[in-house]
Amino acid sequence: MPETTIDSTQLSGLELLRTAMTMPDRPPFIGDLVGMEIEELEHGRVVFALRTRPDFANPLGTTHGGICATLLDSVMGCAVHTTLEAGVGYTTLELKINYIRAVPVDGQRLTATGSTIHVGRTTATAEGRVIDEQSRLVAHATTTCAIFRGSR
Template identity: 40%
Template structure:
């Protein structure tokens, strides 16, 4: 997956609207369309794309800590927002886009720095105007549950 480093590397509106959400996410996975710039800053990558399911892999580093040296809650939240919303994106029809309306995160334990994790987003429902998904962050090596989340996204049909 290549990640955009400038606005002109992000996909244009025509490209976005010409693909179903699933095809769009698969194009990112194949490196044909740039992934989100935030992924570079937060050290995560798109790993798996299936209908209704997306998995990101990441590893928190020192740059992602809070003043007490723990992984900042925003890191958990961003990965969960990304995997859950992208899971919904895989169900969005051609000519439509989504945006997060709200999301909730529950941290269950601290992720030790340097621990590789997967953030798994799974769609629960996709309708004409909203989608609902849940997610979890788990350790790759230990399988431990580090956080859970839920989201509601707005699905918008965009006029051509």
């Protein structure tokens, strides 16, 4: 079954994300690979969650740091995206992550929150946090994104 296409030139970033994530035949996204669930999509703030699983393991048997990195890059980038006008794109320029604690691969629910700090004409910055089921900080990060406004 072909995916429905969305005209990103007609929808703001927030409208595009809300539309895409609620479509029954929505376009695929990185979250499908790791089982991300979208919990909140607001202007400048998003919340995604997932459950750890055995195939997320690093050689030490705990959740690989790339899982938190993917969560953080996703929530921070999408937080920036929610603030952009129709037809405006972005990409991650820089991602800085601090890992605080190891997470088991036994189905722990990790929740990531991303919030914008600054959205300018050509760059944006955002911050993110991942917490576990006990509300303990697992990792936190910042990002810088390039904004592509085209010729106006």
